[in-house]
Amino acid sequence: MSSKAVLLDLENNMPTASLLREIIEHYPVLYLLNCKGYFEYSLEDLTEFSSWVSSGKIIILDTPSAAQKEFEYAVVVGQLMALLESDSHVEIISAMDSSEMLLDMLSNADISCSLIQIQEDIPATHSEPHHLPSVSTIKAKPHLQLVKKYCDALGKMTGKPNTVEALRNSVENILQVLPEKAQHLVGMLINLKIVKRYDEQVNFRKKILKQWLKLDLEQTESVAPVTNLSDAMAQLNKPTGEEQSVGDSDIQVLDLYRNFAQVDPVQLEVIKKLNLLNAQKPKDIYALRDVLSEMFPQSDIRLLLKELLDKGYIYWNGHEVIYSHEMFLN
The missing domain is CATH 3.40.50 (Rossmann fold)
Incomplete structure (x- = not known):
C-alpha cells in the first residue's frame, strides 16, 4: 500500500x-x-x-x-x-x-x-456571515457530531456555563466523555466560533449556536464543490x-522512513561516482536524479537524494544543485 x-x-x-x-x-x-x-x-x-x-x-x-x-x-x-x-x-x-x-x-x-x-x-469583514461545516462533513466526523449533540443540549438549558472549567465539566457530563476528550471538544467549540473565550470566561455566540441548532443531520444534501478546509x-x-x-x-x-537504513551502504559509493564526474556533475536536480538512477538502478533514488541533502553533501537553491566541500573531502 x-x-x-x-x-x-x-x-x-x-x-x-x-x-x-x-x-x-x-x-x-x-x-x-x-x-x-x-x-x-x-x-x-x-x-x-x-x-x-x-x-x-x-x-x-x-x-x-x-x-x-x-x-x-x-x-x-x-x-x-x-x-x-x-x-x-x-x-x-x-x-x-x-x-x-x-x-x-x-x-x-x-x-x-x-x-x-x-x-x-477571505479575511473577516464587518458583518461577514459565519459558515458552518456541511452536513456531510459533520456526518463524517465523530467529533463534529459530538459538537452538534452538545449544541442540541445547550438549546434546552436554562443556564449555560460561563467559565472554561464549567464548560469542560458540562461537556464531560452531557456527552459522557473522558476529561481529555472534553478538553478537545471545548477547543473545537472555540475554534468553530460557537464559544468566545475571554481568559477564563466564556460566552456563547447566540447567532452561531442558533445555526447549529437548526442543522438537520437527516436532510439529504446535494453534491457541492469544495469551498473550505x-x-x-x-x-x-x-x-x-x-x-x-x-x-x-x-x-x-x-x-x-523505514528504508533509510538501506541508503548508508551505498552512500560512499554515490559520492565517489559523482566525484569522478568532475565538472560534469549535474546542476539540475532532475538531471541528478536521472544520473543516480542510471548509476544505482536497484536503489531508491529519492532516499539517496534525501541522504545527500540531509547530510549537507549537496544543496538545492531552487535553480541548481550545489556540491559541498564535505563531498570532496570524502
Whole structure:
C-alpha cells in the first residue's frame, strides 16, 4: 500500500488548529508551504503545533518569494523529491489558481498527486456571515457530531456555563466523555466560533449556536464543490477502492522512513561516482536524479537524494544543485 501525505498551501488559506489536528490524526505527515502568515492559536494549540513539528508529523517546506510561481514551486518539488518515498501519493489542498501548475510539476517529477481546490479564505469583514461545516462533513466526523449533540443540549438549558472549567465539566457530563476528550471538544467549540473565550470566561455566540441548532443531520444534501478546509477534510478522508484505512500515525511516520537504513551502504559509493564526474556533475536536480538512477538502478533514488541533502553533501537553491566541500573531502 502506498503511503499518503498532505501538502497544505497556506497562501490565502489559514487552517484552524482543530483542522490541523484532524489531518495529523489521519495522515503520517503534513507538509506546509507558504508559511508567511501568523498562526493565531491559543498557547495550548501552539504548544501542540510545536510538538508536531519537532516529531516530524508536520514538515515546513522552504518557499522562497519569486516573481514567478513556477520558481517557487520548483523549490517545493525539489524538496518533496528528496523527502517522499517512491510509492507516496500527495494530496494537495490549495486555494490558489496556480496550484494546477504545482500539480503538473509534481506529476512531471513522477510524484503521484491529486488536488483539492478550495475557495480563498477571505479575511473577516464587518458583518461577514459565519459558515458552518456541511452536513456531510459533520456526518463524517465523530467529533463534529459530538459538537452538534452538545449544541442540541445547550438549546434546552436554562443556564449555560460561563467559565472554561464549567464548560469542560458540562461537556464531560452531557456527552459522557473522558476529561481529555472534553478538553478537545471545548477547543473545537472555540475554534468553530460557537464559544468566545475571554481568559477564563466564556460566552456563547447566540447567532452561531442558533445555526447549529437548526442543522438537520437527516436532510439529504446535494453534491457541492469544495469551498473550505472543513469540506476538503471530508473529501480527503474518503477512502478509494484500493485504499485501506490509515493506522496509528506514529506507526505510519516510522513506516515512512523505514528504508533509510538501506541508503548508508551505498552512500560512499554515490559520492565517489559523482566525484569522478568532475565538472560534469549535474546542476539540475532532475538531471541528478536521472544520473543516480542510471548509476544505482536497484536503489531508491529519492532516499539517496534525501541522504545527500540531509547530510549537507549537496544543496538545492531552487535553480541548481550545489556540491559541498564535505563531498570532496570524502
